[in-house]
Amino acid sequence: MKQVITIVLAAGAGRRLGGPKALLAWPAATKGGAERPLAVAHAEARLSAESARVLVVVRSAIFHALLAHVRPGIDLVSWTAPDDLGPAGSLAVAAPRIGDADAVLVTPVDVPPASAATVAQLLARLDAGGASTGAPPLAVRPRHLGRGGHPVVLRAEGLQRYLEPDPPPLRDHLKALGDRCVDEEVEDPGVLLDLNVPLDVIRVLGGPPRFLA
Numbered sequence: 001m002k003q004v005i006t007i008v009l010a011a012g013a014g015r016r017l018g019g020p021k022a023l024l025a026w027p028a029a030t031k032g033g034a035e036r037p038l039a040v041a042h043a044e045a046r047l048s049a050e051s052a053r054v055l056v057v058v059r060s061a062i063f064h065a066l067l068a069h070v071r072p073g074i075d076l077v078s079w080t081a082p083d084d085l086g087p088a089g090s091l092a093v094a095a096p097r098i099g100d101a102d103a104v105l106v107t108p109v110d111v112p113p114a115s116a117a118t119v120a121q122l123l124a125r126l127d128a129g130g131a132s133t134g135a136p137p138l139a140v141r142p143r144h145l146g147r148g149g150h151p152v153v154l155r156a157e158g159l160q161r162y163l164e165p166d167p168p169p170l171r172d173h174l175k176a177l178g179d180r181c182v183d184e185e186v187e188d189p190g191v192l193l194d195l196n197v198p199l200d201v202i203r204v205l206g207g208p209p210r211f212l213a
Contacts, residue, residue: 007054020059024210025038053074056076103153104155112204122184125184126155141183143184
């Protein structure tokens with residue numbers, strides 16, 4: 001793959017977590033560094049690994065709170081659509097902005113940032129031939145111990161549906177791709193982690209969730 005763009009779906013209200021997931025305080029990437037919002041932690045992890053640019057889709061209400069934390073390569077995309085559109089609506093806002101990307105990594109914000117090694121494995125599988133057709137897949141999902149996780153990587157053409165009216169949830173779209181969407185078994189158990197409720201954050205970070213204004 002020549003150029004990878006990441007889309008971070010961070011527009012959720014985070015009602016079950018107690019605050020906006022995009023602003024969840026996340027530990028510094030290096031010793032002595034400052035903690036930063038989880039949405040920015042995702043972006044920084046991808047920029048330091050394989051991605052040329054990161055699109056972070058957020059609600060307009062928290063746009064300015066995140067703006068103070070961004071750096072070159074991170075583009076905030078403000079989303080004002082109704083909540084019932086969910087992540088599908090967020091992805092539809094971002095899809096027209098991927099430019100000439102060859103591959104797109106899509107991750108929800110409410111998971112720990114994926115490791116560089118795991119993403120590299122998914123991208124390598126995206127370049128490989130499919131099991132049945134021999135053609136390269138349009139999308140690759142990680143699996144660990146037989147369970148599906150995040151993030152998902154897609155070829156740019158695999159996001160064409162999100163340039164059309166009434167796009168489906170990503171899960172349904174991947175299913176509709178049939179054998180052009182493949183699963184890749186990875187050794188990283190982190191692909192199965194979700195940060196939906198305070199207990200999830202306590203298990204991962206050792207303390208209750210806090211949010212950076």
